[in-house]
Amino acid sequence: MNFYLIDQYLSTVLVDLRQSATNKAFIATIPDGDYEVVHPFQIRDKNERMGIDTRNYFLKAAEHYQHVTIVIRSNAIGRIKLVLERNNFIFLNQTSFRKLDSTGERGFSNRVENCYYQGTVAGDSSSFVALSSCNGLRGIIAFSNGSTYGVWPLDVGDRGRRHPHILYKTGWSxxxxxxxxxxxxxxxxxxxxxxxxxxxxxHRQRHRRDISKQTKYVELAVIGDHEYVKQHGYSEDDSLAYMLEAVNIADFMFSRDLNVRLSVVYSEVWLDVQRVDLFEDIERTLSGVVDYSTGHIYNIGKFHVAYPWSLLITRPSV
Structure with a gap:
């Protein structure tokens, strides 16, 4: 499917795809024929169909529903129902979200919403779904047969029932x-x-205590470096959102396979300069991350364990 066909398709909802540089830039990264436009919708009480906004306005607008069901109709994979649950471990009430720039260090202006969900495709218990819903649906859908798709909201319209998204195949590039x-x-x-x-x-003769059923908790300090922000051209809010989406995916994989939960207890985004040197040999980079974390992060006192993990998110080529 090319840009012209997508443009014609979206014209039915008074949308011109070419007006959005964001849409064009994202679609340009996907091979022709590996994506299609879909219109997900949400099913709530009594099978009522509604838009994709998961905020519970009966309580407070920044609070998202704990349980969500999303339906996607696709030519490639048919009609699928995503049965999702909000990830309440992804960050804590006291988690500190910081941004660093030329003026210093301060917190984010907007409240960080927990719109991060995990679940499965109905009828496929071995499937894997992890996505966010703060600004449309964005994440991954992996089936037990090995096929994996990404979902991405187009930068058009509102968050109503007819909001268009791109459903695309994913894989190692x-x-x-x-x-x-x-x-x-x-x-x-x-x-x-x-x-x-x-x-x-x-060691097959040894009898070891089975700890696989005991849930382990890992507290994370997550850093989005300047190379990551600069290469993708993210705003400060988008930079943080993508970082949390990555943790949400990793947490689901760790919790399913290892019974380990990940929680972000501290996060910072570098908006102005790089504070850790990057090398092809990751060990040299990690050494710099350890030095930075030890000197700047671990003395903040936000952690509930003695040795939290640090996660540096940087540009893909590193």
Missing amino acids: KDAKCGTSLAPIEHIIRRRVSCSFVYMSL
Whole structure:
């Protein structure tokens, strides 16, 4: 599907796709034929159809519903129903969201809403859905057969029932590598799997306490560096939103596979300059992150554990 066909399709809702540079820039990253325009809608009480806004206006506008059901009709995957639950672990009431620029350090002006959801596709219990709904639906939908799609709101119209989104295929755009060795990721995985089998064979007679059913909690300090902000041209609010979306996806994967929950207890975005040097060898970069975190973050006193994790989000090429 090309830009002209999309433009003709959206004209039915009085939308000209070419008027939005944001839409054009995003669609340009997707190969032709790997996406389509869809109009998701929400089902609430008594199967009532409504728009995609998940805010509960009966309580307070900044509060999003705990349980949400989204329906998407698609030519590629048919009619799917997303059964979602709000991720109440993603950040805490006392989480500090900071932005750093040439004028200093301060908090975000707008209140950070918890619009981050996790769940499955109805009828596919092994599927995986993680998305946000603050400004349209944005996230991933992964099926048990291995196919994965992304959903992205077009920058048009309101958040009503006919708000158009892009549904697109996702996948690795290049060979994944382990930054500490610069070797292809499949070699790293193969080596670790082999080591795991050796370990299990040497210790198969031992009886260990099963801790897999015990939920573990990891508190995160998340940093969005200046390279990340600059490369994508994000506003300060968008920068934070994408960072939380990444944590939401990671939390769902960790919680399903390892019974580990991730919570952001501190976050900062660098709007002016880079504060950690970036290297091809990730170990050198990590050393700088540790030094920065130790000197700037861990003395803030926002953490409930002695050694929280730091997560640096930077440009993809690092």
